[in-house]
Amino acid sequence: MDRAQPLAVAAPARRPRLPRIGVISAVGGGLLLILAVSAVFAPLVAPWDPSIATGAPFERPSARHLLGTNDVGQDILSELIWGSRISLTVGVLAALVATSIGTVVGAVSGFFRGPVDAFFMRVVDVVLSLPFLPLMILLAAFLGPSLLTIVLVVGLVVWARPSRIIRSQVLSLAGREYITAARAVGASDTRILVRHIIPGVGALIVVEFVQAAAGAILIESSLSFLGLGDPIQKSWGSVLYYAQARSAFLSGAWLWWVIPPGVAITATVLGFALIAFSLERVVNPRLRQR
Amino acid sequence: MARFFAAKIAQYALVLLVALTLNFLLPRFMPGDPLQYIVGEDIGRLTPAERDAIRVQYGLDRPVVEQFARYVGDLARGDLGWSIGRKAPIGDVLKERLPPTVLLTGAALILSTLIGVALGAFAAWRRGRRSDLGILTGFIFLESMPAFWVGMLLIAIFSVNLRVLPIFGMETPYVRYEGLRRVADIGQHLVLPLATLTIVSISAMFLTARYSMLGVLGEEYITVARAKGLRETWVLFRHALRNALLPVATLFMLRVGFVISGAVVVETVFNWPGVGRMLFDAVLARDYPLLQAGFILTTFAVVAANALVDVVYPFLDPRVRVHG
Numbered sequence: 001m002d003r004a005q006p007l008a009v010a011a012p013a014r015r016p017r018l019p020r021i022g023v024i025s026a027v028g029g030g031l032l033l034i035l036a037v038s039a040v041f042a043p044l045v046a047p048w049d050p051s052i053a054t055g056a057p058f059e060r061p062s063a064r065h066l067l068g069t070n071d072v073g074q075d076i077l078s079e080l081i082w083g084s085r086i087s088l089t090v091g092v093l094a095a096l097v098a099t100s101i102g103t104v105v106g107a108v109s110g111f112f113r114g115p116v117d118a119f120f121m122r123v124v125d126v127v128l129s130l131p132f133l134p135l136m137i138l139l140a141a142f143l144g145p146s147l148l149t150i151v152l153v154v155g156l157v158v159w160a161r162p163s164r165i166i167r168s169q170v171l172s173l174a175g176r177e178y179i180t181a182a183r184a185v186g187a188s189d190t191r192i193l194v195r196h197i198i199p200g201v202g203a204l205i206v207v208e209f210v211q212a213a214a215g216a217i218l219i220e221s222s223l224s225f226l227g228l229g230d231p232i233q234k235s236w237g238s239v240l241y242y243a244q245a246r247s248a249f250l251s252g253a254w255l256w257w258v259i260p261p262g263v264a265i266t267a268t269v270l271g272f273a274l275i276a277f278s279l280e281r282v283v284n285p286r287l288r289q290r
Numbered sequence: 291m292a293r294f295f296a297a298k299i300a301q302y303a304l305v306l307l308v309a310l311t312l313n314f315l316l317p318r319f320m321p322g323d324p325l326q327y328i329v330g331e332d333i334g335r336l337t338p339a340e341r342d343a344i345r346v347q348y349g350l351d352r353p354v355v356e357q358f359a360r361y362v363g364d365l366a367r368g369d370l371g372w373s374i375g376r377k378a379p380i381g382d383v384l385k386e387r388l389p390p391t392v393l394l395t396g397a398a399l400i401l402s403t404l405i406g407v408a409l410g411a412f413a414a415w416r417r418g419r420r421s422d423l424g425i426l427t428g429f430i431f432l433e434s435m436p437a438f439w440v441g442m443l444l445i446a447i448f449s450v451n452l453r454v455l456p457i458f459g460m461e462t463p464y465v466r467y468e469g470l471r472r473v474a475d476i477g478q479h480l481v482l483p484l485a486t487l488t489i490v491s492i493s494a495m496f497l498t499a500r501y502s503m504l505g506v507l508g509e510e511y512i513t514v515a516r517a518k519g520l521r522e523t524w525v526l527f528r529h530a531l532r533n534a535l536l537p538v539a540t541l542f543m544l545r546v547g548f549v550i551s552g553a554v555v556v557e558t559v560f561n562w563p564g565v566g567r568m569l570f571d572a573v574l575a576r577d578y579p580l581l582q583a584g585f586i587l588t589t590f591a592v593v594a595a596n597a598l599v600d601v602v603y604p605f606l607d608p609r610v611r612v613h614g
Contacts, residue, residue, distance in 0.1 A: 122304065129305045129596065131588040133551035134569060138585045141573055142316050142327075214434070221436045222555050226570055240439065244559065250457070254446040262439035269434035277430070 021278045028274030031267050039084040048075035050082050050234070058253065067256040070239075071246045079239050080260055086235035087268065090150055091217035097155025098216065099209040102162030107201070109163070110170025111193055120163070127160040133222065140228040147230050150223055154216050162208035166201055173200045203283045207276055214272035221265050236261040298600050302593045309589040313582045314361050324350055327578040330374035370583045375575030380583045383568065390460055391564030394480065394557070395549045398487035403542050405488070406495025410538075411531055413496070414503035426500075429493040437552050441486040441559035448482060455481050458561040483560040487552055491545065498541050503534040536607055543602070546595035550588050 038045050047066070048054040053073035054065070061068045067076040105124070109117040136153045143149040173179065174197065182192050198205075223229060224237025225244070234242075239261045243249070248257040317327035325341055326333045328348060336344070345351050349360050364371070370380035413422040449457040456462065460479050467475050506512065507530055515525045550566070557566030565584060572580040 122301070125301055126305050126308050129301075129589075129592060130309060131551055131585070131592050133554050134585045134588045137554070137569055137573060138313075138316070138581050141576070141578065141581050142320050218434070218436060222438065225436070225438050225555060226558065227573055237436070240436075240442070244438075244442065249442050249446040250450055254442070254450070258439070258442050258446065262436060262443070265436050265439065266431070266434045270431065273430060273434055 021281055024274050025278035028271045028278070031271035032275070035084050035088060035264070035268055035271070038081050039088050042081050042085055046075075046078040046081040048078040050074050050078040051232075058251075060252070061256050067260055068253065070242060070257065076239070076257055076260070079234060080236065080264055083234055083236045083239055083261070084264065084268075086147065086230075086233050087217060087220060087237070087265070090147055090154075090220045090235060091213050091268070093151045094154035094158065094216035094220065095209055095213035097151060098158035098212045099162055099205060101155065101159035102208060102212075103166055103198070103201075103205050105159070106163040106166030107170050107193060107197055110167040111174055111189070111197055113171075117167075121167075124160045124164055127157065130157075132157050132219075136219070136223060137226065137228065140223055145228050145230055147233060150220055150229065153223075154219050158212055158215060158219070162205075162212060165208060166204060169201045169204050170197055173197055203279075207279045207283055210272050210276040210279060214269045214276060217265065217272070218269050236265050295600070298597070302597060305593055306589065309586060310362060310365070311358075313586060314358055316582070317578060318350075318354070318357075328372075328374075330576055330578070332374075365586070370586075371579040373572075373577055373580045375572060375577035375580060380580055383580065384565070384583065384587060387563065387565045387568045390562055391550070391553055391557070391566060393476075394483055394487060394562060394564060395546075395553050397480070397484050398491055398553075399542065399545060399549050401484065401488045402491040403495050403538065406492045407499045407531075407535070407538055409492075410496045410499025410501075411503050411526065411534065414500045414507060414534075415526060417504060417507075425496070429496055432489060433493045435490070436555075437486060437490040438555040438559050440489055441483065441556050444482050444486055445559070455479075460563050479562075483556050483562050486559070487549065487556045490552055490556075491549055494545065495538065495541065499534065499538050502537045503530060506530045506534040509533075539606055540599055540603065543595045543599040546591055550591060 051074070053069075054075050055069040055073045057069060057071050057073045059065055059069040059073070065075050065077070067080070070076055070079065105120050109120040136157055139153045139156075140149050143153070179192060179196060182196055187195075220229075220235060221237035221240070224235045225241050227241055229235055229238040229241065231238070240258065243253075243257045243261070248254055317324045320327070323333065325344060329336070329344065333341070349357050352360070368381055370384070372378075373380050373383050376383050409425055413425045416422040445457055448455045456479050461467070461472070461475055462479075465475075512525060512530055515529045516522075520529075553564065554566035554569050556562070557564045558570040561567060565587065569581060569584045571577070572584065
């Protein structure tokens, strides 16, 4: 990093004004905390049961229904609070599936190299070359709309990128001296993988997981918006699907029926993205320069 | 060089093979009668004799290997099957749906590249300053928004409240414009979907352009150019940007797949009569053959874009030609 600084550009040696990593992660963590609390305590926080009609259809916001009601008279605010459970659960589970597959494939390929590596990396290339949304729509349509379908479909498509990143880290770890030392004292492949390699990439796995969660929540919202979500357990994307189907944005209802679910999705994805951004810089301090 | 291309061709062949196999296996190995994925809900109205007749017609009574050969053969001849929802050959449906999508995604790809490169180069030049960080933060926000939601907001603001742009579709219904009037009409309908798709596609371009420009600005020949006393704009545009554009050019072609995926939700919101909206309608109608055709078509588009990168890249970057 001892490159000559461009003269005219950086002449006054100003420090980059990037907010402190602590601030960024606090904002991200704060956003996620609020959403997680509302998800966990949904039965206590939500003013109404969103599965039954508690008002007239298409009610405007009032003291009784802070965000009005939808086309069948269900309370929109309660739908969103209960929806946070679905969106967060599906996103986190899908990210868990993706990161687990990615970790196993990445660790095994990077550690054993040779034909195993060549095979898995071909698979990764293929998965990355397939158009992901049409593929997920196809799979979800055949598997039938359910939350499990979405978790599996998103997980099965998203794992490829983390696996490639984890592999390259494992490749560099596997050449280190302490691995050679472990081998010299007679540790088995499995032991080296489980005791030394996986912990060595642990921090990176966490970063990949958080990043995958951000992506998974965004993808889940798209699939639900396209009508592939569970019609009984509505996520934020499903709420927007119904808002779109009933043309909520053609009336004043867009203010309370379209904006809030989108803000919730954006806040969640942003929360995960900010945490991933700061974790990445803690794990790899070189990134802070950029 | 020849080995490089052979490996690439093998990889693309593999991608297509996987997509074809997946498409072939899905209806045959999902629970239930494969017939329901060919005729849809009509299956309840068919007599057992009619079902058997359709099975024979589609070769479902033949060995799996023979079925697969037949499936690939049909595709190669352009026979994509029969759409349940549209009651028409899928080839005809696609022919009608392809031009609107090419128009929308092509325009979005070009526009997002131009804006992304301009902002990226600017941000790199102002590296670490307030404007650089401001733009960066803005893109982190943009990346977190669902594309369809951005579209819904734009409709609510510009079409419903300000009433300056049309809401749905590609042309004004019931009116038949000719010539320039028609172009203007389509252009008006294009503004919002194009804006949406561009907004959600810029950030990848921006990040690549900014990063690549940062690298180039650190090179010694840029320092030399400045030391010679060249004007800053000349250094930026003539010396730096030209070389910083290589990764952008690659990304431009690789983004085709992503833009198509984005087009699915954007076309759905705006009722744009393209392949993306077709996929949404196919989901609603449980039109499995049409979904499968859409998947194959987009896979072909992505593979073609990747292949184009491989062919064009040596012309853009002479270093590859020497080392290749």
